[in-house]
Amino acid sequence: MSLGQIIRKKREQLNLTLDEVSNRIGFSKPYLSTIETGKVKNPPGDKLLTGLEKILEFEPGLLLHIAHIEGLPADVRQEYESAEAESQKWRQIVKNLVDEKIDASRLSKLLAQSDLNIEQDKLPLAAGRLVPVINKVSAGYPSDFNDLDYPVGIADDYIRCPDMHDPNAFAVRVVGDSMEPKFREGDIVIFSPAAEVHNGDDCFVRFAMPHETTFKRVFFESDNKIRLQPRNEKYSPTIVDGKRINGLYRAVVKHEKL
Numbered sequence: 001m002s003l004g005q006i007i008r009k010k011r012e013q014l015n016l017t018l019d020e021v022s023n024r025i026g027f028s029k030p031y032l033s034t035i036e037t038g039k040v041k042n043p044p045g046d047k048l049l050t051g052l053e054k055i056l057e058f059e060p061g062l063l064l065h066i067a068h069i070e071g072l073p074a075d076v077r078q079e080y081e082s083a084e085a086e087s088q089k090w091r092q093i094v095k096n097l098v099d100e101k102i103d104a105s106r107l108s109k110l111l112a113q114s115d116l117n118i119e120q121d122k123l124p125l126a127a128g129r130l131v132p133v134i135n136k137v138s139a140g141y142p143s144d145f146n147d148l149d150y151p152v153g154i155a156d157d158y159i160r161c162p163d164m165h166d167p168n169a170f171a172v173r174v175v176g177d178s179m180e181p182k183f184r185e186g187d188i189v190i191f192s193p194a195a196e197v198h199n200g201d202d203c204f205v206r207f208a209m210p211h212e213t214t215f216k217r218v219f220f221e222s223d224n225k226i227r228l229q230p231r232n233e234k235y236s237p238t239i240v241d242g243k244r245i246n247g248l249y250r251a252v253v254k255h256e257k258l
Helices: 003-013 018-025 029-037 046-055 062-070 074-100 104-114
Strands: 129-133 157-161 170-173 188-192 201-207 212-220 225-229 238-241 245-255
Touching (some): 003 062, 018 029
Parallel strands (some): 129 170
Antiparallel strands (some): 201 212, 225 238
16 A cells, blocks of 8 residues: 555544544645645655654554655665565564474475575675764764764764675774874774774774773783784874773774775
């Protein structure tokens, strides 16, 4: 069903007239009618849809989601809906496994009947994950970065990164010249909390005491000491107690400033 059909069906289930909905939401009856019949020229805005969700007792965000999907270009929408349909098939298979304790032979038969694409090397290319850029050059490195719940507030920007699978990946614009010549001010570097950190890796370093961050090469010394080494030879390294650090995130991708 279309967005308009869904709205009309729910309104009728609640025995509400268009006049009643119009009076409660503050939009004209003719406009609401064009939405229900699919004749509206301009898509309904988020404010109207949010209001309809409350009045018609929809799950919060449902109408917004449907409207945003309907607003996608036809080819993108088809790709999205195909992926969602396949995802639902997988969820049903998992449910069957849990509910019925399906054995291996039955599972193979079920997969064969499902038409699911399980060959990863034949999956279409994707545009890549959108990674949040969590600082501006003029603001330095973010002092309130949280490695598992970022960004604190809204990201300044996003950068698309193909083949990035870490959902907690984040990006930072390089500040200063301490990591030259490999990293120059204005370059955008993507860090992955899931990547293992080894001696000599370029890392985003998060301190707990005091709460601050920096970008340096990391070397693990004896007695739980960590050497933070700038790549620029005019800067001296810093030795810190490992207990001061509560986050080391390895650089995995660099986008050079144009």
